[in-house]
Amino acid sequence: MESPIQYHLIKKEKHTGARLGEIVTPHGTFPTPMFMPVGTQATVKAMSPEQLAEMGAGIILANTYHLWLRPGPEIVEEAGGLHPFMNWPKGILTDSGGFQVFSLAKMRDITEEGVHFKNHLNGAKMFLSPEKAIHIENALGPDIMMSFDECPPFFESYDYVKKSVARTSRWAERGLKAHRNPDKQGLFGIVQGAGFKDLREQSAKDLVSMDFPGYSIGGLSVGESKAEMNHVLDFTTPLLPENKPRYLMGVGSPDALIDGVLRGIDMFDCVLPTRIARNGTVMTSHGRLVVKNAKYAHDFGPMDDNCDCYACRNYSRAYIRHLIKSDETFGIHLTTYHNLYFLIHLMGDVRQAIMDDNLLEFRQDFFERYGLNQE
Ligand SMILES: CN(C)CCSCc1cc(N)cc2c(=O)[nH]c(N)nc12
Numbered sequence: 001m002e003s004p005i006q007y008h009l010i011k012k013e014k015h016t017g018a019r020l021g022e023i024v025t026p027h028g029t030f031p032t033p034m035f036m037p038v039g040t041q042a043t044v045k046a047m048s049p050e051q052l053a054e055m056g057a058g059i060i061l062a063n064t065y066h067l068w069l070r071p072g073p074e075i076v077e078e079a080g081g082l083h084p085f086m087n088w089p090k091g092i093l094t095d096s097g098g099f100q101v102f103s104l105a106k107m108r109d110i111t112e113e114g115v116h117f118k119n120h121l122n123g124a125k126m127f128l129s130p131e132k133a134i135h136i137e138n139a140l141g142p143d144i145m146m147s148f149d150e151c152p153p154f155f156e157s158y159d160y161v162k163k164s165v166a167r168t169s170r171w172a173e174r175g176l177k178a179h180r181n182p183d184k185q186g187l188f189g190i191v192q193g194a195g196f197k198d199l200r201e202q203s204a205k206d207l208v209s210m211d212f213p214g215y216s217i218g219g220l221s222v223g224e225s226k227a228e229m230n231h232v233l234d235f236t237t238p239l240l241p242e243n244k245p246r247y248l249m250g251v252g253s254p255d256a257l258i259d260g261v262l263r264g265i266d267m268f269d270c271v272l273p274t275r276i277a278r279n280g281t282v283m284t285s286h287g288r289l290v291v292k293n294a295k296y297a298h299d300f301g302p303m304d305d306n307c308d309c310y311a312c313r314n315y316s317r318a319y320i321r322h323l324i325k326s327d328e329t330f331g332i333h334l335t336t337y338h339n340l341y342f343l344i345h346l347m348g349d350v351r352q353a354i355m356d357d358n359l360l361e362f363r364q365d366f367f368e369r370y371g372l373n374q375e
């Protein structure tokens with residue numbers, strides 16, 4: 001049966017591993033490379049769906065672990081799934097919950113069957129298996145869903161990661177078998193293996209043999225250096241099929257996005273833009289700017305003079321600084337709007353650079369303006 005998720009490779013950039021493509025989903029076709037705003041609890045914090053659509057968001061994320069705990073998949077399923085529940089007509093991707101169990105929950109016990117842990121909200125004992133995670137994602141009804149995986153610490157021992165990768169591959173197979181709507185929801189395999197080349201190769205080989213409609217690269221953006229992440233991508237991305245989408249999980253900052261695209265990544269997600277917005281930090285064409293700093297108290301210009309987003313066209317740094325300092329929610333609404341707009345439009349500029357075969361010049365120019373070293 002044909003997968004509901006199709007990837008069309010449109011053009012390869014001449015001098016790098018970057019590629020221009022589009023991902024077809026039951027809720028629309030979206031250009032890649034793309035940045036996906038994070039809406040963990042079925043909302044992108046401080047944004048309305050209308051504003052997300054207006055700024056060009058295509059696929060947004062929701063999170064299985066959080067929605068399982070609250071409000072529960074039954075309620076979302078009763079609403080007809082996440083799309084009607086959150087009134088979002090475009091693409092939705094859910095993570096499988098494994099990562100959140102490992103990063104949020106206490107008292108974890110990992111077995112072949114799955115993971116026993118304590119609910120981080122009320123301390124109740126809970127259990128998540130590949131089958132359970134897939135069935136929750138089936139009930140939530142996203143277009144793209146993730147396999148249940150273990151994301152080991154990047155600096156974990158070779159022996160531990162070797163065993164973990166083998167188990168994650170077995171979990172992926174169990175998830176494929178448990179998947180109830182393969183004609184409506186595309187299930188991605190998640191490549192693990194920390195920084196070990198042979199384990200990444202083994203993980204990719206296992207998952208590619210299961211013929212997933214798309215592949216995520218997990219186990220990165222977990223505390224390793226940018227150089228280490230890029231090194232792992234150098235040897236991992238080429239292991240993945242060219243005609244399938246590649247999603248680098250949990251990434252990232254503007255430079256990490258550009259360097260991921262250079263290495264053949266198509267999809268990114270990260271809480272960074274929404275998280276730093278909440279403490280009054282914004283990404284601008286001249287680097288980061290902490291708009292709540294006192295030096296902007298009398299600055300009546302826009303957050304970014306090269307930005308034509310709703311926030312920059314209508315509100316000043318002085319006003320936004322006042323709102324953030326006064327804990328007025330409209331302040332983080334404006335900083336969030338700008339940060340998401342910035343990354344979504346950065347990916348638009350990156351797509352144009354791929355079209356023009358000048359991504360390396362674009363990277364150099366962006367890094368200089370953003371105040372990043374070119375290493
Ligand atoms: C909102 N996002 C932070 C959640 C989606 S991405 C979460 C996420 C981030 C990172 N860095 C690694 C992994 C990983 O290895 N596996 C899984 N399942 N999820 C991951």
Ligand SMILES: [Zn+2]
Pocket residue numbers: 303304307308309310311312313338341
């Ligand atoms: Zn702006």
